Amino acid sequence: MKNDLAVLKQIAHGLAQQFGETCEVVIHDVRTPEMEGTVVCIENGKVSNRKLGDGPSHVVLEALKNGGKDVADRYGYLTRTKDGRVFRSSTMYMRDENGDIMYVFGINSDITNLMHLQQIVNQVADNAGVPNLTHDTKASAGAERITTSVADLLDDLIEQAVQQVGKPAQLMNKAERIEALKFLNDSGAFLISKAADKIGEYFGISRFTLYSDLNMIKDKEKEQ
Known part of the structure; x- marks a missing residue:
């Protein structure tokens, strides 16, 4: 080995x-x-x-x-x-x-x-009245991001959680906050060292509240 x-x-x-x-x-x-x-x-x-x-x-x-x-x-x-x-x-x-x-x-x-070249070809084809061969150039918008550090990875996961809920952390109600925390938990964010401190600070909640929310999430998963 x-x-x-x-x-x-x-x-x-x-x-x-x-x-x-x-x-x-x-x-x-x-x-x-x-x-x-x-x-x-x-x-x-x-x-x-x-x-x-x-x-x-x-x-x-x-x-x-x-x-x-x-x-x-x-x-x-x-x-x-x-x-x-x-x-x-x-x-x-x-x-x-x-x-x-x-x-x-x-x-x-x-x-x-290659994607830029594809866009140019599609534009030329549109101008010539030729149907595009593909329209998947926007697919990259949802592509997974490559990160270079633990901090960068955690920031990226928090950003994704906020995008999923659709509003800034300070405007979230409890149910929306729990939805965001569930996303982070499912994504493995809490495997990162000291992630709880940063996540709690970002959502403006204490460590006690954070773990209370996580326990609620786990209890709901057990019921399902």
């Missing part, structure tokens, strides 16, 4: 060489304490502006939720960066002999320029 990471690094290097500088290959070690510095290998890191020692992305949280038993490899889905670039991504979960996830192996191909 001790040579597994070395083999994965060799494969990562080979893939990066094969597909060129627009293809990033990254390996996260999900056993890293408190999820700090999960990136243990990265090829063509300039694609997402990440480097060795950077923090986790959403796929790492997925690997940790429920011991990783609920996750399966994913291929060819869309992700995006904070600055709006779009990737076609694949994620594979590397497990030990007990089925526990050790590493997350990710491939991200930057397709931003």
